[in-house]
Amino acid sequence: MSVFFQSNESDVHIEVGEYQEFPKAAPDDAVIETSPSPKLRHLSVVVLSFGLLCVLQGTLNISLRLALTEPADGGETEEETCPPGWLMFGTSCYYISSQRRSWDGSRQDCVQRDADLVVIDSRQEQAFLTGFAMAAWVGMTDREEEGTWIWVDGTPVDKDRLQWAFGQPDGAFGGEDCGDLRTMLNFIGLNDFNCSARSQWICEKTLW
Numbered sequence: 342m343s344v345f346f347q348s349n350e351s352d353v354h355i356e357v358g359e360y361q362e363f364p365k366a367a368p369d370d371a372v373i374e375t376s377p378s379p380k381l382r383h384l385s386v387v388v389l390s391f392g393l394l395c396v397l398q399g400t401l402n403i404s405l406r407l408a409l410t411e412p413a414d415g416g417e418t419e420e421e422t423c424p425p426g427w428l429m430f431g432t433s434c435y436y437i438s439s440q441r442r443s444w445d446g447s448r449q450d451c452v453q454r455d456a457d458l459v460v461i462d463s464r465q466e467q468a469f470l471t472g473f474a475m476a477a478w479v480g481m482t483d484r485e486e487e488g489t490w491i492w493v494d495g496t497p498v499d500k501d502r503l504q505w506a507f508g509q510p511d512g513a514f515g516g517e518d519c520g521d522l523r524t525m526l527n528f529i530g531l532n533d534f535n536c537s538a539r540s541q542w543i544c545e546k547t548l549w
């Protein structure tokens with residue numbers, strides 16, 4: 342064992358000398374193994390690893406920066422996608438709750454989400470929103486004046502352009518002042534309903 346080790350050491354000396362004289366063609370495997378002193382080898386491994394780490398980190402930095410800045414680059418594309426959990430249709434994002442609340446409680450939740458109860462401006466928007474819940478509050482009410490439906494943004498509800506569920510609004514049970522969107526068998530469309538009933542709801546916010 343010790344003999345073997347000694348011979349190795351003498352190899353090292355010879356090889357180091359050789360290296361100084363000729364920075365030459367690669368020696369065979371055995372020589373490579375013994376040529377640099379163990380200390381040097383450790384050092385070079387450390388340097389190499391450090392270099393690799395630097396390269397890795399640089400790559401990570403670049404890709405991270407790309408991922409972070411790319412959407413913000415072009416102004417218009419800044420908020421091109423909706424927050425996680427929201428649906429996109431046209432230039433709006435929609436949140437469909439899984440909980441149930443009163444109309445006012447629902448609206449409060451939307452406001453907390455930097456949105457409001459949905460304002461349905463077109464048949465296409467209504468069609469898109471149909472089917473997510475059996476009943477979901479939308480942002481219309483006739484509280485101010487019975488029979489005059491207005492959206493939460495102040496615009497009047499175009500009663501003829503949108504689809505109401507069969508026989509609605511009917512002001513049943515002594516007045517139903519809040520609007521919901523139904524997707525039930527034989528009962529599909531807008532409906533007036535008791536504001537304090539607990540229902541799912543739909544929030545809307547625009548993309549920009």
Ligand SMILES: [Ca+2]
Binds near residue numbers: 433460461545
């Ligand atoms: Ca809308």
Ligand SMILES: [Ca+2]
Binds near residue numbers: 511
């Ligand atoms: Ca009704």
